[in-house]
Ligand SMILES: Nc1ncnc2c1ncn2[C@@H]1O[C@H](COP(=O)(O)OP(=O)(O)OP(=O)(O)O)[C@@H](O)[C@H]1O
């Protein structure tokens with residue numbers, strides 16, 4: 519995609535578990551442009567966090583390794599960067615927010631110390647300038663009494679407040695890419711809505727590219743411009759949010775959507791997807807979703823589906839869709855999805 523901040527092409531990651539080696543990411547291709555929020559959605563174990571770790575070059579050492587593909591960030595190939603080069607990029611040009619801010623914040627230092635440390639590590643600022651910038655960053659994430667918060671320790675703040683602080687830290691060096699991994703999962707719905715609004719506002723103001731990771735397609739649909747659906751280490755469908763929500767093509771996307779409750783009408787039936795995401799060590803040949811798919815055909819068990827473009831910007835990895843697109847009336851007629 520033109521003007522993309524991040525462009526991942528056919529990324530493969532292998533994981534060593536005990537004596538076994540398993541392909542945990544397979545042919546993952548994604549792009550995200552400045553000012554855009556890309557949602558990365560899928561059930562637990564679908565490979566969202568491993569994708570984020572691969573981008574940040576923070577895969578568990580000795581256990582996981584990139585074995586194929588490329589990660590181009592602002593024209594630089596990240597898979598060829600040294601750890602020292604990546605340390606300079608992380609926190610400055612790209613930043614990350616996690617589900618539980620307590621794991622990222624140091625409990626023994628004040629918020630002010632942690633925020634100014636990040637600012638002074640990556641920007642040429644004096645202590646006084648960094649303190650002023652820290653105050654401005656807390657104001658930007660709508661924290662009242664920023665001076666008091668700067669003097670506070672993480673345990674003195676609520677979960678929502680800590681997540682605002684994490685967003686302030688992540689944005690303090692104006693990163694070109696922000697990865698938010700389940701940033702609202704631990705928060706109640708009201709605070710969740712505030713944090714989502716805050717992220718949208720930050721993207722508008724800074725023009726950063728954002729990857730927003732969630733297992734919840736409902737949350738993703740609220741703030742994302744485009745959505746990539748992951749299943750068992752593969753992107754199975756990707757497209758504009760409205761397109762994906764209104765005309766999902768992959769049976770897995772359709773099943774995820776059917777599992778979202780509609781509280782406004784309390785109508786219809788919720789359908790849970792039978793089974794679970796397979797363990798990376800026991801993935802069968804062919805389509806990875808096949809054991810759980812209600813539309814499976816002979817070809818699905820033997821041959822891996824290709825990623826095909828069904829419309830500009832809308833890709834799907836499914837044999838049924840490929841055959842429908844090829845105009846195979848016999849298959850299209852089954853209409854099982
Ligand atoms: N350190 C690890 N050791 C062994 N297996 C791992 C490790 N990290 C990830 N995996 C495996 O890799 C696969 C993808 O994991 P990942 O953490 O990326 O999933 P996820 O989509 O982020 O799930 P969740 O929604 O639960 O965070 C899973 O099968 C998981 O069990």
Ligand code: SF4
Pocket residue numbers: 768769770805806807808809811812813814815818823835836837838839
């Ligand atoms: S390729 Fe086959 S098994 Fe896989 S999602 Fe499509 S129809 Fe279902």
Ligand SMILES: [Mg+2]
Pocket residue numbers: 566567568699
């Ligand atoms: Mg995860």
